[in-house]
Amino acid sequence: MDIIFLHDFKAKTLIGIYPWERIVPQTIQIDLEIAFPTSRACQSDNIKDALDYALVIERINNILSNKHFSLLEALAEHIAQTILQEFQSPWVKVSVAKLGIITGVKKLGVRIERRSDAS
Numbered sequence: 001m002d003i004i005f006l007h008d009f010k011a012k013t014l015i016g017i018y019p020w021e022r023i024v025p026q027t028i029q030i031d032l033e034i035a036f037p038t039s040r041a042c043q044s045d046n047i048k049d050a051l052d053y054a055l056v057i058e059r060i061n062n063i064l065s066n067k068h069f070s071l072l073e074a075l076a077e078h079i080a081q082t083i084l085q086e087f088q089s090p091w092v093k094v095s096v097a098k099l100g101i102i103t104g105v106k107k108l109g110v111r112i113e114r115r116s117d118a119s
């Protein structure tokens with residue numbers, strides 16, 4: 001099993017449980033590990049055989065622009081399920097963090113791992 005990873009992806013979105021968090025976009029940091037079952041791309045050198053990480057980033061940006069979650073947990077779950085279903089990955093690890101949201105804490109967040117039902 002090969003892994004596509006994406007670390008320290010920062011983007012703005014509306015997220016949070018407080019009323020102000022429904023109005024003011026916040027920067028979140030996303031880290032992903034996405035399993036990819038075939039290593040065909042390693043031999044073929046063809047993007048058609050790879051999981052195109054540019055498409056993953058485009059899809060996540062689309063989610064962040066169009067959805068508003070209260071909890072980091074719910075955003076992480078939505079990203080995980082999107083990747084499992086739309087990119088045919090059997091396993092994904094998703095971390096989502098807020099930066100400097102609580103005094104004295106540089107970064108806090110959630111990390112989840114999910115498997116597809118098919119795997």
Ligand SMILES: Nc1nc2c(c(=O)[nH]1)N=C([C@H](O)[C@@H](O)CO)CN2
Nearest residue numbers: 015016017018070071072073098101
């Ligand atoms: N487990 C969680 N706890 C909290 C969350 C969250 O998403 N998951 N969110 C908040 C607020 O929105 C926070 O960002 C501001 O203090 C609080 N706790």
